[in-house]
Amino acid sequence: MDDQLSRVFSALADPIRRDMVARLAVGDATVNELAEPYSVTVQAVSKHLKVLEDAGLVSRSKQAQRRPVHLEAEVFDLMTKWIERYRQEAEQRYQRLDAVLAEMAQQTEETRVEGEAS
Amino acid sequence: MDDQLSRVFSALADPIRRDMVARLAVGDATVNELAEPYSVTVQAVSKHLKVLEDAGLVSRSKQAQRRPVHLEAEVFDLMTKWIERYRQEAEQRYQRLDAVLAEMAQQTEETRVEGEAS
DNA sequence: TCCTTACTCAACCTCTCGGTTGAACACACA
DNA sequence: TGTGTGTTCAACCGAGAGGTTGAGTAAGGA
Known part of the structure; x- marks a missing residue:
């Protein structure tokens, strides 16, 4: 699971992560905004974002204490x-x-x- | 991981399974033929094929004791x-x-x- | 300065995944 | 009928994924 293609497919194998991609296609969002619709903790969402980021599907910038997520x-x-x-x-x-x-x-x-x- | 899209992405997240799809794009093959290039047991390959089959990516027919695999x-x-x-x-x-x-x-x-x- | 907000890190738990070995099944063939 | 071949099933194992809680960090605002 070390090549990018594996990481990308693996990242999109999770329904929550695909949903996040769908959400991010509309526009950038913060971690808390992304976490809101789901019944999991913000920490879990942060982990999901790390998976998407490692796959190169999203990037995270830094605005004050916020970390807006952007779809690549x-x-x-x-x-x-x-x-x-x-x-x-x-x-x-x-x-x-x-x-x-x-x-x-x-x-x-x-x-x-x-x-x-x- | 119960919807088909998840199963398909998940199935293709594994390099061996993607390789098998590449092999099957050339033509149908039996389990033993598919197992040959890899250093894993035939049983492991059979499991991989089950994953691909559950995702709807391949189908398996029945010719005598052989089970030719076909790419869908x-x-x-x-x-x-x-x-x-x-x-x-x-x-x-x-x-x-x-x-x-x-x-x-x-x-x-x-x-x-x-x-x-x- | 202290509090709140936004987020990440660390440790832990449970379940699944990819692999193994060993046995069973189905069929062809001598 | 017995034997070899192709494949699957069952049980097990170690590693990793996805979740939790709890603590830590960084920045804005009273």
Whole structure:
């Protein structure tokens, strides 16, 4: 679990953390603001934010005693690239299989027609 | 960790499982074939496959005593949709911020020019 | 200066995860 | 029918995740 891709996927595997990302997509927020909707302690939320930060999904600045959290959009690209790559391969494979099946059907049809012609 | 999105992200958080997905994008494979490259037992690989299967990322059929594993491409859409949604929001927000900053710079410039004119 | 607010750190607990070994099951094949 | 092959199930173990409480730090405000 030391590469960034693992950290990003792992970070987003938690519903609370995905919810926080959704919240942060609307605008920056402080730790207390983020903690408000959930029934967990602020400390737990602070831990969740650390996970998101380590994954590069958010950044935390410093305004007086507040620590506004900001969503970093770039890291999402890392995931989409990975996903798209294998999805495309899998889909192409599926289409090739379709083509093979179609060809087999075609040949069977031809054989049948030839058989009828004789 | 009971919703599918959590299961999918969690499944792909493991490097071995991502590697298996990469392998399966090339073509179907049996458990033993999938286990071969890794230094873990076949049982551990079987467990990994169960995780991928529960997430809907792969399916297992039955050929004699073999269980060929097949990659299911559709589930990837679930992820890409989620990711794209928040990435777009975050990027739009970033662009709006850019616009606001540009406007502020413009106004400052105008004020400066007006100041110089008087 | 003292109090309050916003947050993090440290220690602890419980549950899950990824791994192991050993046994069981299902099927092909001699 | 027995034997080998491919796979899963069950029980266990150590490490880490996610939660708690309690204390510590840093800054604003009376």
